[in-house]
Amino acid sequence: MTVLVTRLQRWVCPNCKTTAITKEARPHTRFHVCPGLKGIAAPLVEEGVKVKVSAVEREDYLDKERAQVDETGRPMMAVRTDYLDGHNDTAVLAPLATGQGE
Numbered sequence: 001m002t003v004l005v006t007r008l009q010r011w012v013c014p015n016c017k018t019t020a021i022t023k024e025a026r027p028h029t030r031f032h033v034c035p036g037l038k039g040i041a042a043p044l045v046e047e048g049v050k051v052k053v054s055a056v057e058r059e060d061y062l063d064k065e066r067a068q069v070d071e072t073g074r075p076m077m078a079v080r081t082d083y084l085d086g087h088n089d090t091a092v093l094a095p096l097a098t099g100q101g102e
Helices: none
Strands: 009-012 019-022 031-034 040-043 051-057 076-083 088-092
Touching: 040 051, 040 076, 040 088
Parallel strands: none
Antiparallel strands: 009 019, 031 040, 051 076, 076 088
């Protein structure tokens, strides 16, 4: 007899009221469009874990690149999750590549 164990994982956002529950056994992270970060896709974190999730603004020159922008039109380059133990996770918001051909 095989017993399948699924772990119920509760997720929260420290910047808005979004919550979620997953039953995935493998490691995973849930993302959502966060109103607290002005519409940028941000990770949900495990319930009970103290973190700071923040959007990182692009500081370089934008020419014709199609960078991700927040609701105010400011270009963002990443979403950073800082943990109390000093480590962090960063989700990079890479610009969209475009091209033309004849």
